[in-house]
Amino acid sequence: MQHRISFRRLALAGFVAAAFGAAAHAQEAPVNQDVQRNVNQQQRIENGVKDGQLTTRETSQLEQGQAHIDRMEQRDLRNGPLTGKEQAQIQHAENVQSRDVYRDTHNGATQNPNSASSRRMAADVQRNVNQEKRIDQGVRNGSLNDRQVAHLQGREAHVDHEEHNAGxxxxxxxxxxRHIQRTENRDSRAIHRQKKAGA
Known part of the structure; x- marks a missing residue:
């Protein structure tokens, strides 16, 4: 009889632990998805610049769209996990941005990808990809919490806005x-500090 009760307690404890783990994962999953989408969108923009399908002016507008998404993430994550409404709003903005990237890469407007301006823009967008990947990695391995991600996405929005103004x-x-690179260097150090603080 005692053995049966212990087994039930053990099973109940396992069930409770699994439920809490699933709830924690469900709260973190939207942040993972959003940051991964940031990586994907920036990679699509970078590819468009590198193969000449995006002009500098188009890239500038797309970076403004990325800044808008980053600001939404910053605002919504400041107070903890995303609500369903916040997640839906961010997903809508990401879907609009995705359509804009597709439209601009298929509208027939091209630019020489080997021009100095295109190479500069491609290098800046590549840094965006790298920074977003580092944030994504921090979310996935638990070294960044929601508030830290909010802070870093605010900094990414600032870089995106600078790229918009430049192009x-x-x-x-x-x-x-050079101005954008200085900002990116500061952001890179901020990502490193935040990940160390959360570790």
Whole structure:
């Protein structure tokens, strides 16, 4: 009889632990999905710049769209896990951005990917990809919590906005790229600090 009761308690404890684990995973999953989508969108933009399907001006507009999504994530994650409504709003914005990337890469407007301006823009967007990957990795391995991700996405929004401003006239100068790189370097250090703090 005692053995049967112990078995039931053990089974109940396992069930409770699994339920709590599933709930924690369900709360984290939207953040994983959103940050992974940021990586994917930035990679699509980078590919479009590198193969000449995106002009500098188009890339500038797309980076403004990425800034909008990053700001939404920053605002919504400040207070903890995303609500269903917040997640739906972010997904809608990501879907709009995805359609914009597709439209701009298939509209027939092209630019020489080997021009100095295109190479600068491609390098800047590649840094965006790298930074978002590092944030995504931090979410997945638990070294970044929601509040830290909110802070970092705010910084990413700032970089995206700088890229938008630099390319709005269709050309990214050497000076504009240096300015963006300084911001990206600060953001890279911030990601490192936040991951260490959360470890």
């Amino acid at each position: 709005a006239n269709g050309h990214v100068s050497r000076g504009e790229q």
